[in-house]
Amino acid sequence: MENKQDMNRRTFLKRLGAGVAWAVALEGCTPKRTATPAGGTLPQGEIPTDRMTYRVNPKTGEKVSLLGYGCMRWPTLEDGxxxxxxxxxxxxxxxxxxxKAIAHGVNYFDTSPAYCKGFSERATGIALKRHPRDRYxxxxxxxxxxxxxxxxxxxLAMYHNSFKELxxxxxxxxxxxxxxxxxxxMEALHARYLDNGMLDFLLKEREAGRIRNLGFSYHGDIKVxxxxxxxxxxxxxxxxxxxxxxxDWRHAKEINPRNTNAEYLYGELAKRGIPAVIMEPLLGGRLSKVHDHIVARLKQREPGRSVASWAFRYAGTHPDVLTVLSGMTYMEHLEDNLRSFCPLQPLTEEEVRFLYDTADLMMQYPTIPCNDCKYCMPCPYxxxxxxxLLHYNKCVNEGNVPEDRQAENYREARRAFLVGYDRSVPRLRxxxxxxxxxxxVSHCPQGIDIPKEMQRIDRFVEHLKQGTL
Amino acid sequence: MLRRIRIVLGSLCLLLLTGLFLDFTGTLHVWFGWLAKIQLLPALLALQVGVVLTLVALTLLCGRVYCSVICPLGVFQDVVSWLIGRRKRAAARFSWSPAKSWIRYGVLAVFVLALLAGVGSVVALLAPYSAFGRMVSHLLAPIYGWGNNLLAVSAERAGSYAFYEQEVWLKSLPTFLIAVVTLVALVVLAGRNGRTYCNTVCPVGTVLGVLSRFSLLRPVIDTAKCNSCTLCSRRCKASCIDARNHRIDYSRCVACMDCVAACKHGAITYTWRRPSVKAVAAEKAAPADAARRNFLVGAGVLLGTAAVRAQEKKVDGGLAVLLDKQVPHRHTPIVPPGAQSLRNMAAHCTGCQLCVSVCPNQVLRPSGGLATLMQPESSYERGYCRPECTKCSEVCPTGAIRPLSKADKSSVQIGHAVWLKENCVPLTDGVECGNCARHCPTGAITMVPSKAADDGSPRIPVVNTERCIGCGACEHLCPARPFSAIYVEGHENHRMV
Structure with a gap:
């Protein structure tokens, strides 16, 4: 009898245990599971092909896609x-x-005779020729x-060649x-466009209809x-x-006194009703490859959206913007950007303020404002x-630029910096x-004092190598 | 049992020593660097009295166990012989042969003379440890390097910093070819007759052979038990057992214990010498070994071969094409800090390539000079002698490169920089430069206007040769290609500045 009771108790406990386990398991199953994360975007979901946000060109009345394709960073093949x-x-x-871009409504393609070692126009022309001329x-x-x-x-030769290449x-x-x-x-402006009569020539070409819209892109000296x-x-x-x-809205001048805050530039254009085309909305990736703390901050607000999407939505939110250019090298970049613009969900005022606060935080990290546009290349030496510069920035953002040997992660950071350095850049370069x-120096649109930065990084590398930080 | 112990210890030594030549991270050297330093010839050259005496005592006690356990070349030959024996299914393929004494002592005499005269090339050709080093560092290390680079590529893809890429390059064509010849010769010799090299050519083997005649412990044949089946003789890779006469040539026995294990009747035991057993006198010398002659002739031909450096081609799309730097003609070769002088290097270096293998800056490479063949020398096309590195001095087992601290290293003058006006970029390209001055660790270079009267004239470097240490930072970082506008001339004697 006693024995039996004992058995009963054991069985009871066993069953109780099993029951609890079941309950826990059921509880765990209760929330609905979806195949993709909820939120602003669904990474695996289809991108709609008919939802692109367009802006109207006030002169021609044509609808320009808010996402424009920058053709400065076309993908390249391996050396061989x-x-x-x-x-x-x-x-x-x-x-x-x-x-893919055209299928999703992108219709603005921005190139130049100088991009991609001078081959961007040809590549862009070949790709676009496969589509009707009125689609882009x-x-x-x-x-x-x-x-x-x-x-x-x-x-003139350069101008005519563009027609041929495209x-x-x-x-x-x-x-x-x-x-x-x-x-x-100012001197460069005169020598390049005014004194040789090229600007007058282009105005005539516009009258003749061979140029439908005439404008300029601006970097550097505000006088111009x-x-x-x-x-x-x-x-x-x-x-x-x-x-x-x-x-750059408020920090451009702080980053480099030669430059002007975007707030001023945009304001001047808006005042005159001139549509603005936006370049460097992502600073060549510097606004997506940000410090881990910044990533966490942005992701926390919108876990479903990429870090880059904040920058694109920011640029698109300004009403007088005609199109926002992005040099999309990879399909993933294109898809991510299409999600930001199909359609654009403009930022609220609160969100814009949040981004300005984020910008203030970013200013604390000593990255070098290189956007990888390669205007400085090839370096004759x-x-x-x-x-x-990109390797240095990467290490800054990953916390691998130790201040001294007492830094907590000195050994790992040193190794990551030095090994990564040899990987990213061959030693002779x-x-x-x-x-x-x-x-x-004069080629850098961001006005970086490249030799100074090179020598600073070199000194840092020497300190790391010699262990004298 | 004894044989097993010998095999385990020998394999361990071989593996670790090979590792020393392959491991460019320096981890293995911290723990097993001593293995290179207990090699007999290096220890002798480094005047490591303790090591030499210990090895002498070891040989007097146990016979030539050094050759079977510590010497990597010996163990390497055993491995080759074993593998070939397995393939031929003929482990017992050896036979007794008389000692070729006149070659042994002749080679030893040549070797000693070369050592005394400081002809490093001959020393390096004959010394066993050097032969091993040159095979590993010129034949195996490149393969190891490529393997590592493969891992580095995967590590890079995975975002790991565990592996990093290493440059693999042909450091010296003559040395490479000699390494190939060495390997072929050794494989042929070991495959056919086991320890022929050790018992006819190797000077270390000869010296130890003299000692091992008097060793206290030795394999002894018990004639009462022996039925003269000659199995021991056929298993003896040293060809030193005359089974019919029950005699063993202890000068050639490397104490491998194969015979002890082979004898089915327990007639051979490794035991204390008996007064009755007399050392067998050397038999009549045989004519010169053809393989050895070929080897020496081949090597001699190679001495004259000009050095052809590897040209690597790396053309990147958007980057300016860079010409590879070429080795300038240096009147006096440069040897690394710690070498003290060219003479000290020549007198002590056995050309084992250990320093060349570990140099992380691709500065050291084997010399192509006739007298200094295979001994290290510095050049700065791929890197320069960096202030934080003293690796070569740490690993050198022979005292050719003496250990020195980092502080001392940066104050030893191994050469001085010479400016070549014709190549200097401010004058040829009309741009500012000063990269040599910026990187000089001792501040020996100052940039001055090229015309004394004109402050605005292009600035050129002037070298304070008293402060210059010859590290080659200026030469390596000079933008002029393929020949730098500033290069280092070596000094015969190093001095502190």
Missing amino acids: NAKEETGGIDQEMVNRLVD FIATKLSNFAPSTWSREAS QVDYIDYLLLHAVGMGNDG FDYLLSQHDRYRWDFVQIQLNYL GLDIPGV QADHCIGCNQC
Whole structure:
């Protein structure tokens, strides 16, 4: 009897235990499971093809997609497969990217004779030729890199060559490329576009209809921007391309005194009713490759959205923006951006304030404002300048730039920095080979004092290697 | 049992020593660096009296166990012989042969003379540890390096920093070819007759052989039990057992214990010497071994071969093409800090390539010079002698590169920089430079206007040779290619500055 009771109790306990386990398991199952995370976007979900947000060009009345395709960062093939006549561009991939973009309503493609070692126009032209001409707008530029191209003859040749490369007989949007750059922006403007009569020529081309919209892209010296706008009555700018993002809105001048806050640039354009085309909305990825703390902060607000989407929605939220350019190298970038613009869900005032606070936080991290545009390349002494700067920024954002040997993670950080350095940049192209010839400085749209930064990074590397930090 | 112990210990030594040549991270050296330093010849050259005496005592006590356990080349030959024996299914393929004494002592004499005369190339050719080092560092290390690079690529994909890429390059063609010849010769010799090299060529083997004649412990044949089946003789890779006469040549016996294990009647035991057993006198010498002659002739031909450096081609799309730097003609070769002088290097270095293998900056490479063949020398095309590194001095087993602290290293003058006006970029390209001055660890370079009267003239470097230590930072980082505008001339004698 006693024995039996004992058995009963044991059985009872067993059953009780099993019951509890069941209950727990059931409880665990109760919330609904979905295949994809809830929130603003569904990473695995289909992107709608008919929801693109468009803005209207006030002059022509045409509808321009708010997401524009920047053709400065086309994907390239591995060294072995790259062909010289295509500049190493992966044309097959370019075609697929363009097809996908057009299928989802993107209709603005921005290129230049200088991009991708001079092969961007050709690649863009090949991809677009496969679509009806009225499905897309082409923007290209009269570029201004080497003074040898500044003569009237060379400029005309460059202009006519764009038609050939792009396989078109009219250009929708033509820009004077990057006015305001160089040591003396006004002098460069005169030498490049005014004194040789090129701007007058372009105005005539606009009258003739071969250029449908004329504008300029601006970096650097504010005098040039103000001057060109002051001449608006004479030139009738149809659009102006400026750098705008939530960091540069109020911090551009702080990052580099040569630059001007986007708040001012945008305000001046809005005042005159000139549509703004936005470049560097993501700062070449610097607003997506941010410090872990910033990632956490943005993700916490919108777990379903990418870090980059904040920057694109920010740029698109401004009403006088015609299109926001993004140089999408990878299909994933394109898809992510399409999700941000199909349709655009504008930021609320509170969200904009949140981004400005985020920008203030970002300013605490000493990254170098390189957007990997490669205007500085090729360095005549073989350096991979963007490679060095991007590696440095990566390490800053990952907390691998220790301040001294007492830093908590010194050993791991040192290894990550040095091993990663050799991986990202071949030794012969690292910062220690910078001789300070200064030839790159005038090419940098962000006004980075490249030799100074190279030597600073080199000193840091030396300290790490020698263990004298 | 004894044989098993020998095999385990020998394999361990071989593996670890090989590791020393392959491991570029320096981890293994911390724990097992001493293995290189107990090699007899290096220890002798480093005047490590304790090590040498211990090895002598060991040989007098146990016979040539050194050759069977500690010497990596010996164990390597055993491995080759064993593998070939397995393939041929003929473990018992050896036979007794008389000692070729005149070659043994002839080679030893040449070797000693070369040592005394400081002809490092001959020393390096003959010394067993050097032969091993050169095979591993020039034949195996590249494969290891490529394997590592493969891992580095996967690690990079996985975002791990556990592996990092290593440069694999042909450091010296003559040395590489000699390494190939060494390998082929050794494999052929070991495959055919086991320890032929050790008992006819190897000078260390000869010296130890003299000692081991008098060793206290030795394999002894008990004639009462022996039925003269000659199995021991056929298993003896040293060919030193004359089974018919029940005699063993103890000068050639490497105490491998194969015979002890092989004898089915327990007639051979490793035991204390008996007064009655007399050392067998060397038999008549046989004519010169053809393999050895071929080896030496081959090596001699190679001495004249010019050094052809590997050209690597790395053309990147958007990057300026960089010409590879070329080795400038240096009047005096540069040897690393710690070497003290060219003479000290020549007198002590056995050309084992250990320093060349561990140099993390790709500075050291084997010399192609006739007298200094395979001994290390510095050049700065791929990197320079960095201030925080003293690796070569830490690993050198022979005292050719003496240990020195990092502080001392940066104040030893191993050479001085020489400026070549014709190549200097401020003058040729009209741009500012000063990269040499910026990177000089001792501040020996100052940038001055090229025209004394004109402050605005292009600035050129001037070298204070008293402060220059010859580290090569300026030469390596000079933008002029393929020949730098500033290069280092070596000094015969190093001095503190």
